[in-house]
Amino acid sequence: MKLYYKILISTFLAVNTSCTDVVEVDVPEGPIRLTIEASLDWEKGTAGNEQTILLSTSTPFFDSQAKPSVTGASVQVTNNSSGAVFNFEDQGNGQYTTSSFVPVFGNSYSLEVVYQNERYTATETLLPVTDISSITQSREDGDDDEALEVNVSFQDPADIENYYFLRFQSRNDLLPELFYIKDEFIDGNEATFLYEKTEDEEDNIEEFQPGDVVDIILLSASEDYYNYLQLLIEQFEGAGDPFSATPVALVGNCINIDNPDNVPYGYFRVTEKVESTYTFE
Structure with a gap:
């Protein structure tokens, strides 16, 4: 399959006249999988x-x-x-x-x-997967010390290599916030992860407000799935960044x-x- 886009190029001449050329650009597409x-x-x-x-x-x-x-x-x-x-x-x-x-x-x-x-x-x-031991809210632990954040804690089993997938979904947003976690530095300890939204008018992001609801899922993960998630999330978060990897x-x-x-x-x-x-x- 081929996809064609028509790009209009306007060239202004010195006599204030203009002309328009239609250029067809062949955009390559991969096979349907x-x-x-x-x-x-x-x-x-x-x-x-x-x-x-x-x-x-x-x-x-x-x-x-x-x-x-x-x-x-x-x-x-x-x-x-x-x-x-x-x-x-x-x-x-x-x-x-x-x-x-x-x-x-x-x-x-x-x-x-x-x-x-x-x-x-x-x-x-x-x-x-281990149980979630507590869910709390705070304001002082994130990037903005006035913004609300939700904190999720769980106890990592000792002496076992564990991988986790933590998913936050605000009911005000279309897309979730995803975390991939390896217990390399938390083995055998209680770990806490927070989710905060920093206000950004350009991206239409609003801080959490009292009454907002967040759905939370904690899953166990294999090492292979952890590696897959890492690449997936890095590509998603780097979308639109000219300095990110292709x-x-x-x-x-x-x-x-x-x-x-x-x-x-x-x-x-x-x-x-x-x-x-x-x-x-």
Whole structure:
């Protein structure tokens, strides 16, 4: 596929006349790829049996339409430790669901997606996550000592290499704030992470106010997922920065067995999570 943009170039002549030339610019586009959003998140305190996997295809960079959903695929997850197979049923809208998934800590799980006669696979291990020990608010710990911030604390288990994914979502904002965490400097200790919004009229950012609500999710993460998140967040935060590294298409842990050149986008994760909500006072 090719995308053409018309650029109008106006040249003013000395006699105050002008002419307009139409220049067609050929903008290269990458191939359309299968996108796999397979996040099997087991919320602490629940059975974790209901899970959903989303399949779609990538879209051109300048395309404002929603990602096309993928139907007609075969999707299943296998517990490599027990041999149990969980089939995900096609809902006809890009969603593939199951109500029979059984999460087991320490077990390895493999995803298999068959789409257009090509087989995609990925493997992850389910790791437990520690509880959130407290959620508080303050004003003095962030960059602005007058702005409200929410503080989330948790106890990191000692002598175990842990990785975390911490997600804050203000209900006033479209996009969340994401943190990837390695316990290298907090091993065995209670750690606190804060989320503050500094007012910025140019970017239409407003500080937290009393009554604002923030949804908080803490997930366990494998080392591979931690590395993937690090690259993902760095590219997202560097968007528009002329001094940042050139963005590249991120490849997750999913591979195409039948056609290695047709690499899919997305990631297969199996995690435990804790959720909470905080309302500023």
